[in-house]
Amino acid sequence: MEGFYHVNQLKAEFDRLLPFPIAAFNNLKKAERVEWIYNSNAIEGNTLSLIETKIILEEGLAIGGKRIQEHFEVINHSEAISFIENQVNRTEPLDEQTLKKIHHLILKNIDDENAGTYRSISVRISGSQHEPPHFLQVPHEMKDLFDWYEREKNRLHPVELAALFHFKFVYIHPFADGNGRTARLLMNLILMSHGFPPAIVKAENEQRLAYYETLEMASVRNNVQPFIALIAGCVEESLTNYLKAVR
Numbered sequence: 001m002e003g004f005y006h007v008n009q010l011k012a013e014f015d016r017l018l019p020f021p022i023a024a025f026n027n028l029k030k031a032e033r034v035e036w037i038y039n040s041n042a043i044e045g046n047t048l049s050l051i052e053t054k055i056i057l058e059e060g061l062a063i064g065g066k067r068i069q070e071h072f073e074v075i076n077h078s079e080a081i082s083f084i085e086n087q088v089n090r091t092e093p094l095d096e097q098t099l100k101k102i103h104h105l106i107l108k109n110i111d112d113e114n115a116g117t118y119r120s121i122s123v124r125i126s127g128s129q130h131e132p133p134h135f136l137q138v139p140h141e142m143k144d145l146f147d148w149y150e151r152e153k154n155r156l157h158p159v160e161l162a163a164l165f166h167f168k169f170v171y172i173h174p175f176a177d178g179n180g181r182t183a184r185l186l187m188n189l190i191l192m193s194h195g196f197p198p199a200i201v202k203a204e205n206e207q208r209l210a211y212y213e214t215l216e217m218a219s220v221r222n223n224v225q226p227f228i229a230l231i232a233g234c235v236e237e238s239l240t241n242y243l244k245a246v247r
Helices: 002-016 022-043 050-059 068-089 096-107 135-152 158-172 179-193 205-221 225-246
Strands: none
Touching: 002 158, 002 225, 022 050, 022 068, 022 179, 022 225, 050 068, 068 096, 068 179, 096 135, 096 179, 135 158, 158 179, 158 205, 158 225, 205 225
């Protein structure tokens, strides 16, 4: 808990201001969803801008010159966010069924054959020295991950729990595609279930680079602290944005 002093301070103030005024809260959630989807997709190479993402989400319009897959990535991500919000509201458990539903929502109409299904091939991650486990090990590795989560969910600080789950998930790389988007959704499901707003990893060059570098450091050198610190910084930014909006 000591390493999250500033997060804890912001969270305490955040909790003191609850419940937020409805108008301010709804406006913030609307803007947050657009930013979350834009950044998470852009990290993975989607070329839609923030404004184009907003137009697709809020006006249902297609963007000329952009691939249909990029439109589905926006629409699907929004559905996946709605799903995890419902999971949090109903206090549903985080388990393999939830994971596969999220992944199915991310890839539907894009890769229906693999949506919600663990990979049946071994993979390499572009630009990384880390080699994920053989595909035959994936079900066992995922069982171990959820066992770890059940053991640690009430012991670790929520930010550390969420960041470590994200890292462990992408280390296994259980799906052929869509692992990054799914990992960030799962991370935010954990944060939101502990009363935090979602943490948005920005796609701008500097943070995107730091995101990949710290994941690589965790995977190859077994040093997870820089990645946890990066996610903690994203959580602080989200809390600060909420506090500015309602003060």
